[in-house]
Amino acid sequence: ARLIVDGIPATMPDGQAQASTISLSSAKRIEVLRGPLAQLYGNSAGGVVQVFTADGPEKPEVGFSVDAGPNGLRRYGLRAAGQSGSLNYLIDHSDFSTDGWRDNSAAKRKHTNAKLRWAASDATKFTLVANAFDQPESGDPLGLTRAQFEADPRQVATNSTLYHAGKDVSQNQLGLVAEHRIDAQSEWSARVYAGQRDLDNRLSIPLSAQTSPTSAGGVVQLDRHYEGTGLGYVRRIPVGEGQLSLSAGVDFERMGEHRLGFINNLGDVGALKRDEDDRVDSTGVYTQADWAINEGWSLVAGLRANRVKFRVDDHYIRAGNPDDSGRVSFSATNPVIGVTRHLSETTNLYANIGRGFETPTLTEIAYTANGSGPNLALKSARSTHTEVGMKTQLSAQQRLDMALFHITTRDEIVVASSSGGRTVYTNAGKTRRTGIELTHSAQWTPEWRTHLAVSTLNARFAETYRSGGNLIASGNRIPGALNHSLFGEVAWQPSAWPGFTAALETVVRGSMVVDDVNSDRAAGVTLFNLRLGWEQTLGAWKLREYVRVDNLTDRAYIGSVIANDSNKRFFEPAPGRQLGLGVAATYAF
Numbered sequence: 401a402r403l404i405v406d407g408i409p410a411t412m413p414d415g416q417a418q419a420s421t422i423s424l425s426s427a428k429r430i431e432v433l434r435g436p437l438a439q440l441y442g443n444s445a446g447g448v449v450q451v452f453t454a455d456g457p458e459k460p461e462v463g464f465s466v467d468a469g470p471n472g473l474r475r476y477g478l479r480a481a482g483q484s485g486s487l488n489y490l491i492d493h494s495d496f497s498t499d500g501w502r503d504n505s506a507a508k509r510k511h512t513n514a515k516l517r518w519a520a521s522d523a524t525k526f527t528l529v530a531n532a533f534d535q536p537e538s539g540d541p542l543g544l545t546r547a548q549f550e551a552d553p554r555q556v557a558t559n560s561t562l563y564h565a566g567k568d569v570s571q572n573q574l575g576l577v578a579e580h581r582i583d584a585q586s587e588w589s590a591r592v593y594a595g596q597r598d599l600d601n602r603l604s605i606p607l608s609a610q611t612s613p614t615s616a617g618g619v620v621q622l623d624r625h626y627e628g629t630g631l632g633y634v635r636r637i638p639v640g641e642g643q644l645s646l647s648a649g650v651d652f653e654r655m656g657e658h659r660l661g662f663i664n665n666l667g668d669v670g671a672l673k674r675d676e677d678d679r680v681d682s683t684g685v686y687t688q689a690d691w692a693i694n695e696g697w698s699l700v701a702g703l704r705a706n707r708v709k710f711r712v713d714d715h716y717i718r719a720g721n722p723d724d725s726g727r728v729s730f731s732a733t734n735p736v737i738g739v740t741r742h743l744s745e746t747t748n749l750y751a752n753i754g755r756g757f758e759t760p761t762l763t764e765i766a767y768t769a770n771g772s773g774p775n776l777a778l779k780s781a782r783s784t785h786t787e788v789g790m791k792t793q794l795s796a797q798q799r800l801d802m803a804l805f806h807i808t809t810r811d812e813i814v815v816a817s818s819s820g821g822r823t824v825y826t827n828a829g830k831t832r833r834t835g836i837e838l839t840h841s842a843q844w845t846p847e848w849r850t851h852l853a854v855s856t857l858n859a860r861f862a863e864t865y866r867s868g869g870n871l872i873a874s875g876n877r878i879p880g881a882l883n884h885s886l887f888g889e890v891a892w893q894p895s896a897w898p899g900f901t902a903a904l905e906t907v908v909r910g911s912m913v914v915d916d917v918n919s920d921r922a923a924g925v926t927l928f929n930l931r932l933g934w935e936q937t938l939g940a941w942k943l944r945e946y947v948r949v950d951n952l953t954d955r956a957y958i959g960s961v962i963a964n965d966s967n968k969r970f971f972e973p974a975p976g977r978q979l980g981l982g983v984a985a986t987y988a989f
Contacts, residue, residue: 401447402438406515406529408575408593410451412626413653413682413708414761415444418597420533420571423513425465425477426492428454434837435805436736436754436785440702442651442684444758446783446807453515453529456481456490463986470978472499472506477984488517501975503556504539504565523581529593533571540565542604543962543969546920553956553973559604563618564667567601586635594627602664603822610663610673613720616767617673618664626655642692651684657762661716675716676724678762678774682708700738700752707731708759712774730780732757746793756783760813764825769816769868779827783809797843807833808862814916815879816868819966828916829863831878849891856884861916868964872916879963884910884924899936905929914961914970922958922971927951942986950978 403410403417410421433441433448441448460482467475474497481490490513497508516528542557542565559565575593582588599622610618632649661674688702709729717723736754743749760778768775789803809831816826835857843849859881864874877883886908893901907927914920933946951974959974 401449402441402444404448404450406451406453406527406575407577407591408529408573409628409653411444412680412761413443413628413655414680414710415759416761416763418571420569421531421573422451423453423492423494423511423531425494426453426479426490426513427451435787435803436752437700437702437738439734439736439754439756439785440686440688440704442704442706443682443708446756446758453513454481454490455517456483456488457988458483459988460484461986461988463984465982465984467980467982469980471501472497473980474498486519490515500539500541502541502554502973504560505541506537506539507535508537509533509535525579527577529575529577531573533569535569537568538566540567543965544971544973545968546971549958549971549973557604557969559606562666563604563664564602565604567599569597569599571595571597585637586633588631588633590629590631592629595625597624597626598622599624602667605664605819605822607663607665613718615673616661617670619662619669621660621662622657624655624657626653628653639691641694642698645690646687648687649685651682653682655680672716677713677715679711680708680762682706696742698740698742702736703733705731705733706757710762710765710776712776724774726774726776728776730757730759732780732782748791749789750791751788753784753786756785757781758783758813760825764813767822767824769824775825778813778825779811781809781812781827783807799841801839803837805835805837814867815963817964817966818962826867828861828867828872829865831860832862833857833859847893847895851889853887854885857881858883867916870917876916876918877913879913879915880961882910882912884908899934901933903931905931912961915964920970922961925955925957927955928953940988942988944984946982948980950980951976
């Protein structure tokens with residue numbers, strides 16, 4: 401999926417999504433675009449997640465928050481926001497730390513997010529977004545075998561502590577968005593941004609494997625710089641009974657990184673094993689037409705052309721380790737089209753179809769099966785997305801959305817093998833995904849409301865192919881994909897206790913297989929969570945307290961799997977019952 405934060409891409413030109421720039425504590429809303437229309441956003445746009453930082457209130461305010469949980473979890477937050485003349489501002493900072501539920505799973509991170517919006521005139525606005533993220537510690541306890549998980553899900557793989565597996569990350573980004581309304585029918589927008597990211601990743605690869613002439617070692621150090629710019633234009637034209645909205649734009653993105661590899665000598669950085677410069681350049685051009693034909697029908701059609709170029713310059717050339725420099729480029733032109741039937745003011749039926757493509761990322765081309773790199777033989781994945789659905793307002797208090805989707809992909813990029821934190825990728829043959837999504841929200845009384853979200857997914861290989869010496873049969877499930885999921889919530893806001901909220905959540909997770917040959921699977925599980933919250937207003941102060949219990953019944957279950965792990969350590973356990981609580985206070989001037 402592509403991530404966009406306040407109009408600035410958080411997805412790199414090669415398709416890597418960097419969620420580091422997302423500050424949930426300052427987010428006002430999150431919008432998710434799924435289905436064929438998401439393909440207009442370019443490379444790796446199987447879906448689009450847009451995060452919008454809140455605007456500052458008219459009256460300036462400052463606030464703080466404190467959260468605590470098990471295993472040493474602590475989070476402290478500070479915030480200042482307001483309006484001063486034509487300048488709107490919000491600054492948010494958080495400091496998080498945890499000892500972790502398992503050994504070698506401690507983590508620390510600091511995150512600062514700032515948004516300044518200047519209304520230069522009624523028609524022109526500028527938004528400056530700055531983001532700083534520092535994660536000086538993040539341990540990796542690695543996965544467990546089936547026997548290890550059943551014996552003690554909190555244990556850690558021996559190599560995790562032996563090699564101090566984990567990573568340190570820091571990222572800084574600055575972006576500027578300009579919006580100008582030309583007249584009542586047209587407007588343009590532009591953006592420019594740049595950022596820098598450092599990574600130090602310690603892998604748990606045995607020393608004997610690291611000393612191979614073609615091995616890249618067990619410590620990865622990256623120094624990445626990236627930048628981009630984009631320009632968009634929208635024009636609305638009356639046509640017959642309706643209106644035609646035309647939009648077009650162009651995006652330029654670039655990233656370069658210096659990749660070093662070293663021997664991981666039991667946690668200490670040893671001899672150099674890799675030295676290369678990587679670069680990715682991406683250019684995208686798009687156009688879209690939305691035509692509201694009349695009260696009963698509307699059409700949408702769009703086209704996006706993308707070209708993504710990769711270049712690797714290898715500086716580590718030794719006997720037995722030849723020059724791995726190379727170049728490869730990918731291009732695609734993807735159309736989308738959709739139709740909506742407006743049955744009434746409250747009910748719409750729709751159907752969309754579109755094509756998409758996904759290039760390998762620099763992470764995915766980093767290694768070949770023999771441990772060297774890069775893997776420039778990886779192809780881009782090509783997909784066709786089809787979706788039909790309904791959105792209806794059942795009553796003033798109830799809403800129902802349903803969608804059926806089908807995705808066919810050729811040359812899907814899948815995990816060939818994973819060992820010690822290093823993953824090698826390959827292209828599968830043909831894959832298919834078919835599913836249903838349903839959401840229902842209702843406000844039954846002023847005090848009671850419910851929300852339900854259900855999805856099913858049948859994700860399978862549609863062609864037999866060979867990977868890592870194994871024959872992957874057509875019909876096998878794709879590893880790591882839940883076959884169904886459910887989230888349900890019942891919330892109570894008693895009128896007798898203003899400011900109090902109680903909610904019971906139900907989470908159902910289906911099973912997922914662990915490898916391409918479907919040798920094992922993580923079983924499904926049903927979880928229950930409880931949350932209680934209070935809010936008070938005392939003069940200029942607003943106070944909020946909460947208590948939350950996750951996994952009420954203390955179920956032992958597998959949270960995720962490491963697909964195709966070569967050591968059969970597929971399973972990453974999730975924590976048992978967890979109690980969290982927090983307080984927050986805001987003062988308005």
